[in-house]
Amino acid sequence: MTQETHDALARHLLRTDGQEDICLATYEVSTGARRITRVLHAVELPRDGERSVHGNATITGSYVLRVAAQAARAGRGLVLLHSHPRGVGWQRLSGLDFEAEQSYAGLTQQITGLPLVGMTLAGDESWSARIWSDATPVGVEAVRRVGTKLVVSWNDALRSLFESEEAQSRTVSAWGEERHRDITRMRILVVGVGSVGLDVVQRLAATGLVEIGVMDHDRIYEVNRDRMIGATRRDVRLRRRKVDVAARLARRAATARDFLVHSHHVNICTPEGRAAALDYDIIFSCVDRPWPRAVLNTLAYADLIPVIDGGIAIDTFDDGAMRSATRRSQTATPGRPCLACTGQIDMSEVALEMGGNLDNPGYIRDARRSPVSGRPNVAALCAAVSGSQLEHFVTLVAHPGGQGVPNALRFTLATHHLEHLPHNSQLYCTTETCTAMGDHRADLIRTDIPWARDQGAPISAGRRWAQNLVDRVVEKLLNV
Template identity: 55%
Template sequence: MTQELSNELEAHLARADGQEDVVIATYVWSTGNTRRTAILGRAVMPAPGERKVHGNASFTGGYVVRAATEARERSEGIVLLHSHPDATGWQGLSGPDHNTESEYERVARSITGLPLVGMTLGTRGSSWSGRVWETSAEPTHAESVRVSGSTLRVTWNEDRRRAPRATEYQRRTVAAWGESIQRDIARLKVLVVGVGSVGLDIAARIAATGVEHLGVMDVDVVEELNLDRMIGATREDARERRLKTEVAARVARTAATATDFELQTHDVSITTPEGLAAALDYDVIFSCVDRPWPRAVLNSVAYADLIPVIDGGIAIDTLPDGRMRGATWKTHAIVPGRPCMQCNGQLRVNELTLDRAGLLDSPKYIRQSGIQPGTGAPNVAALAASVSAGMLATFVSLVAAPAGIGVPAPLRYALAVHQLEHLPATSGMFCTYEKGTALGDKRLSLVSNSCSPTSQRTDSRRGRLRRCARRLLAAFTGRLARLAERTG
């Protein structure tokens, strides 16, 4: 849920008199490859007489029916929430709470057609727990409950995701923010979309921080022109045209400090249904892409699916004689309550339209527009590191909140004048992305089965074919050598 909704629900449930209370909210599904998330959308506050507070608290049937009927009109399900005063951490179900939710499961499903979701607030520490009633017998308890805003607050179900013990390699890291935050960060599922110069560096450093589950997504291969920026890629990688995800996996595994480190490669574009579904399995996403279409998809995910997205980029200006005029780099967190990439100027509608139409890969359009094909924007390894550093600092603000402060406004650094700016970005009144907050699977569709840039698809396919041919040739040569030895 959003931080705004969490605050509204907590204000109702955490009573000054210490009694329990109840409230109902609505939800939609956000469906990934391996994870299904209930996205809470809005609170349906009780009218007078629709709940009973008597030390414990209870819903009336009329309240549940009213909320379910309202939810059905919006194709949503309902969530029954109650509080456990002065409790902290993940909460189990008492006998009476179990019976209440089990009985209302049939009512909720018969009206909305969706399972009932139950949630509990531990009022000391504002910890949420949740469960889904697929049947009226027993619920399926969630792995975690995430609250997305200027910080990412996660309550973990220790039975589903046990906290890993810090390793000897992580002593300096734990000393920076303590064991509790380290346990929370280690359990996050982090995805890096685009593992070029910036993304490769981020993947390595997130692995070194102790995250147990890291994903990398890209469809491109390593070429010679990447080697002056992709620290960790080799000349052999370029000769073999290895997938960037393959290189990122190697570098991240080398850097990892977690005892049980899992790395998943996604050789798909985020602009495909497969890429989007993969991304929805993660808790935090780094956007290290340089095309408007992938940025637009990630921009949507940050709001519709409440997955924080950390984005950044660099622009280098040159003089007519080839010398550097200056450089600027920008980083920002895309979370509910903060301006989206379109509102802060990182994403332009006209460029998105061109990218979706395939014109940024069209030789005819490139020729007519005057773009220099194959050159790419200027970039320097020494400066790309500043972008990754800014994005990683934003990640720390999101998950560790130093001094209790979350992510900043968009930041821009001007190299020539050595000036760091906090940009005064504001949300547009009719912003499509932000109005799509908490829509989940009802989000505006921006993906397509035919959306990968032509050059990336071709390079990826050629790289695989070349590697396959080399393996077959090596195996055939080896067999010939062994046959010759036996014959001799």
């Protein structure tokens, strides 16, 4: 749910008189490759006479029917929420809770075609939830609260606690054991593992994250080696997939005992790429093209997965000398303007890229545009981009000083000037109006992208597989 939704629910459910309260909400479905998320869409508070508060709060059948019918018309599901004012942490279902939710589960499923979701808000503002399937509550793994901060309530029974390692003691001392356990359980995806993404992945792994995903549809070429720190000449000779190099470097840097890295050799603009991305809690956008950025921008709002974006543009004089470099970093999340509203995405470029014209030399020349691929970049400046994105990450999950992520930041190298860009959301921003819409999000996906097809490796798939296996064995033997 968004922080805004949480605030509205907390105002209703956590009463000043200390009694329990109850209400309904609707949800949208967000379908990933391995995970299905129920996204709270809107709070539907009870009208006069639709609920009574007397120790154990109850609602009337007509209230349930009213909101269920409304949800069904929009293709949404129903959520029944109540509070445990004296509760702390993940709440178990009491006998009375069980009966109350079960009594509405079948009816709700019939009307909306979607299972009832039951949720409990504890007095310490932590959430717990279950999904009713065949009159039985099935536990969920976590409840996420998304705004300028990301706050996750974990179900320890389904996402086990990971004890911190000695190698992480300095990290733990920066934000405490409890926060460390919350952060390291998050699943984080890095989209684009070139210069910046490759650095981000390794630092996340060293921080102690247990599960990381890397996504890139590209392979390594000699021209990448001046920016991809850790990629070798051998990787280029074998034309390795960037995700395999990123996974190898992440495993080497990882401090978590059972570290898991998922390699997604797909384009984020395809159905497979998007479905894989929907399995994660936070996404780093380390892409350098407008269309992938636009796809990620929609997920940040429709599916409530914060997207931490960064990039650098280097300007040169006509004689080739450096004029300046501009670095930007920004978190797209409800409560902050999206990447299109801040000008980080030019939607006309997105349309060009979707039409296959962004890299068409004839078109670019006629339209007097500068090409997107092959822009200048310098390894020495990439670290500041990943550093700035990682600062957004730490702010998002550790909330230093109680603060959440800032508006977009922009640093100009020539003058060494850092600005907090004063952007506001545009009135009719199509991305932000789709907040909490889940699978009803704006669709920017294509099944086949001819100019992004895998060019293949100079060696056979079998030999490359064997080479990767040898690398894994050597890594294990040398314990690197």
